Amino acid sequence: MAVVAQTAEARERKDIANRWLLSAPALFIVFIAAIGPLFIVLAYSFLAPGPYGDVKWEFSLGGWTSVLFQRDIFDETLSLADAHLSIFWRSVKLSLMTTVVTLIVGFPTAYFIATRRERDRDIWLFLITIPFWTNLLIRTFAVLEIIRNEGIVNNILIGVGLVERPVQMLFTDFAIMLGMVYVYLPLMVLPLYASMEKLDFRLVEAGYDLYATRINVLRRIIFPLVKPGVVAGSILVFIPSLGAYVTPSILGGGKNLMIGNLIELQFGQGRNWPLGAALSITLMLIVMITLLVYVRNASGGAERHHG
């Protein structure tokens, strides 16, 4: 008996070893593409900046200090880096607003698609994904074309007589948010649709039958049931918004920076790679903390419902 068990165990162990070997290519790619570079970024953040970019191989906390503080050129005293803080704040604020607006716009869109006939749904989903085919840069310039001072919107507003002079929309936070909403909307609609498609619409009828008005059916039945889609969509929109680079640099006009632009600045004109690396890690930390808080709240709410 013991011998049989032993050989069986040995075989199993060999099986597992074989499986490790089989997944080796995937593990290799994960390491090369994700974990390895991350360590390089982490290492660079603790080095000193080289005079022409790059890094000097000596330990320094300068990069990390510069994330939050700035050193006075004359007396070398540290003070809070207001510019950085305001950029962090703008990034978080605009990303949250983008997430909320895409949710408000995407929810009815996904509901609309999910309630179409089965063969029509594919057409609508196809239409939703069409913008993905176009280059991000071109889509962003399209938004610029629409909202600039001589653009369509302002021409219409002046033509109708609502305003006398063009409304300054371009190069504002609003422009950045609008651009991000436009670009990331499909990332909200698709996961929302995926969970709405699974929604049993007989539950909606049951809600109406039990005296729930439309708003109560939405609040008490549909929303709790599609919450996984809301969570997934919000994460998918929030993360790239926070690190957005193209949209704020074009629609923000270079003066309304977000974290992505700040990082680019350090690796480019700023020639401060350690600060850039530290900022990158900071961005990741902000994302992780936000996600932890968000997911805990979202699932906590669900748990309370589930009793």
Place this chain on the structure above:
Amino acid sequence: MAVPADKAAIEARGVSKLFGSGEHQVAALDDVFVSVRENEFFTLLGPSGCGKTTLLRLIAGFDFPDSGEILLHGNDIAPLPPYKRPVNTVFQSYALFPHMTVAQNIAFGLEMLGQPKGEVRARVAAMLKLVRMEKLAERRTSQISGGQQQRVALARALAPQPKVLLLDEPLSALDYKLRKEMQIELKRLQGETGITFIFVTHDQEEALAMSDRIAVMSGGRILQIGSPWEIYDRPAERFVADFIGETNFLTGEVKSVEGESATVVLASGAGIDATYPVGTQPSGRVTVVIRPEHAQAVQPGAGLLSGTVSNVVYLGTDTHIHVALDDGAHFVVRQQNARSGPCGHETGDKIGIAVSPGVAQILKD
């Protein structure tokens, strides 16, 4: 609320509902008139696609009729959305809210009506007691059995004390024994709550066992409305006779009509007195129906009909004796197995068939 006895709980007047468009348009309901009395256990019975569920959905407000009126205690409710109708539904799939507990499900309707928290809690407790689910109040709906889900669905629909409770084939998902239990349970609940029940089913046995009155539906029309025994013993149309229970169809010629019964000469030459549907005047060639249990196997030569036994089917409680009549027609006699052992007739035997008085019914066609 005092309601005059003659005022129907629910009344449909010339209700029609069309589905599809153009050439593919079909009438799910075709000019339906029906009146359901207060405190009645009323059943809509018919095969799938007969329009019974459509009628229920119109009463609930999930669909709107293309023409006609639906009255609740005399008031037209056709234009009202479902959440403004004092009518609740027990769905075929139960449609319990999966993100709520049993108690939260039952409380939902009361909360939506804006009842105070204390009252909601008391009412939920009372409903849990009514359906004997007190111990499972805090369970998720996915953690209870099908029969228990059924009870929760009932409690949830009864909690807001609707004027009318609609039940859409609520027992079809349950196994045989549980179904029998729930039939009795439903009858008890209807008696205890005094609420008008409109019950939809395709199961004739269920309909006969539970209903005060039954409406038999086919092809979007109501063919006959009556008490279970009227529907069973006095079917007006071939479809009703055929759909409910088993029956024998015999053809004959009407000889004379006296009061509520007519004398019909059957193909074999034998004469039989038969009742006929109210409002018709039988004449000429007619179809007469006789239920298998209303006939008895007797000695050859005796009785009304004669033939040869073609098959004997033993069913435990009864035996079905299939007989090829001398005129070529087919007839089934159901004989109760009052004692053990074979029934005493064998394939190929000559046999006579006696028919109890007053059981033959003439059909409309």
